[in-house]
Amino acid sequence: MEFRKLGRTGLDVSVIGLGTEYLNGQPRETVASVVHEAIEGGVNYIDLVFAFPEYRDNFGAALQGCRERVILAGHLGSTEKDGQYYKTRSVKRSETFFLDLLSRLSTDYVDIVLLHNFNTVKDYDRVMQPKGLMDLARRFQQEGKARFVGISTHDIAVALKAIESGQIDVVMFPINLAGNAMPGRKELLSLCAGQGVGLVAMKPFAGGKLLQPKGTIRVAKYQTGGESYKQKITTEITPVQCLSYVLAQVGVSTAVPGVKDNAELAAALHTLEATDAERDFSATITDFDRYLKGECVYCNHCLPCPVAIDIGQTHRLLDTAQQGISEGLRMAYDALPVKASACTECGVCTERCPFGVDVISKMRQTVELFE
Numbered sequence: 001m002e003f004r005k006l007g008r009t010g011l012d013v014s015v016i017g018l019g020t021e022y023l024n025g026q027p028r029e030t031v032a033s034v035v036h037e038a039i040e041g042g043v044n045y046i047d048l049v050f051a052f053p054e055y056r057d058n059f060g061a062a063l064q065g066c067r068e069r070v071i072l073a074g075h076l077g078s079t080e081k082d083g084q085y086y087k088t089r090s091v092k093r094s095e096t097f098f099l100d101l102l103s104r105l106s107t108d109y110v111d112i113v114l115l116h117n118f119n120t121v122k123d124y125d126r127v128m129q130p131k132g133l134m135d136l137a138r139r140f141q142q143e144g145k146a147r148f149v150g151i152s153t154h155d156i157a158v159a160l161k162a163i164e165s166g167q168i169d170v171v172m173f174p175i176n177l178a179g180n181a182m183p184g185r186k187e188l189l190s191l192c193a194g195q196g197v198g199l200v201a202m203k204p205f206a207g208g209k210l211l212q213p214k215g216t217i218r219v220a221k222y223q224t225g226g227e228s229y230k231q232k233i234t235t236e237i238t239p240v241q242c243l244s245y246v247l248a249q250v251g252v253s254t255a256v257p258g259v260k261d262n263a264e265l266a267a268a269l270h271t272l273e274a275t276d277a278e279r280d281f282s283a284t285i286t287d288f289d290r291y292l293k294g295e296c297v298y299c300n301h302c303l304p305c306p307v308a309i310d311i312g313q314t315h316r317l318l319d320t321a322q323q324g325i326s327e328g329l330r331m332a333y334d335a336l337p338v339k340a341s342a343c344t345e346c347g348v349c350t351e352r353c354p355f356g357v358d359v360i361s362k363m364r365q366t367v368e369l370f371e
């Protein structure tokens with residue numbers, strides 16, 4: 001397993017986490033088996049989104065004896081009514097369901113309390129008012145019931161506002177191929193990296209849409225993080241390609257694929273040992289490049305470079321540095337075995353790049369910024 005910092009929380013999170021939406025309604029043995037296999041595979045980040053009693057009890061049972069091995073995220077504002085999911089902004093109701101989560105998990109705290117599911121700035125503004133959900137989250141923090149406060153949202157404007165407020169440590173946002181180059185997304189990712197806000201990538205398969213056989217898919221706003229649209233898919237896309245794409249994006253700390261059984265978990269975890277050919281997502285991205293002009297997606301389809309520059313990683317660091325160069329970023333650049341200044345401007349990479357990236361100019365910018 002590979003681990004990354006979850007922004008300024010300082011927590012080391014596995015790059016593949018566990019989304020649990022599709023484990024709702026599964027037998028307790030399946031939930032336990034998936035959780036245990038995930039932990040054995042190195043997964044340490046688990047997102048618990050629902051408030052259904054049986055779902056929570058199943059995770060409580062699965063986590064018995066291994067609570068301390070995982071970083072748990074619990075949602076504030078996700079409740080249940082008459083057996084159905086019910087989103088609320090009621091402080092009292094949210095508190096009741098949050099305490100119910102701790103009790104059913106037999107734990108004293110969650111690591112991240114996530115203000116749940118924001119789709120409009122108006123909604124966000126409401127919970128940030130005094131005596132709103134944010135105050136409740138802070139109180140839980142003071143009481144030791146939550147270590148850090150985050151937000152889950154499908155809206156770029158909400159995410160930007162939350163990050164700029166300085167009050168949010170973690171953002172959970174849909175990141176996947178279908179949302180590639182959505183207007184504003186690049187800024188969001190680099191703002192997270194620049195401000196030290198941990199970025200949890202939800203919906204890496206766009207709710208399963210990306211894994212459908214070739215044909216036309218319709219993706220919704222909540223799946224793309226930008227807008228809904230219809231798209232013809234011309235190549236079959238694998239979970240490994242989806243996750244490799246997500247983990248290549250600037251700022252992403254962990255991706256939380258939703259799996260319903262051990263087979264789906266294994267398919268996701270295979271990303272870590274997949275060959276370069278299996279991870280290569282460059283052929284898949286052309287279906288989603290409608291806004292893309294000269295933007296690097298860090299696919300490394302332009303390699304090999306005659307002087308062995310890791311072009312994708314170099315561009316990733318350059319793009320991350322747009323909001324300022326942190327010490328960690330400088331260390332990451334210093335650790336590159338071959339620096340941008342080694343570029344001979346031979347141009348073979350630009351001929352190979354499917355996305356028209358001006359690699360030579362980016363190498364020059366990198367030298368100016370880092371060397």
Ligand code: SF4
Pocket residue numbers: 295296297298299300301302303311312315352353354355356357359
């Ligand atoms: S320059 Fe092009 S081929 Fe190379 S990593 Fe960037 S997008 Fe991929």
Ligand code: SF4
Pocket residue numbers: 304305306307308309311342343344345346347348349350359360363
């Ligand atoms: S132009 Fe520079 S980065 Fe691209 S292949 Fe040549 S040496 Fe490598």
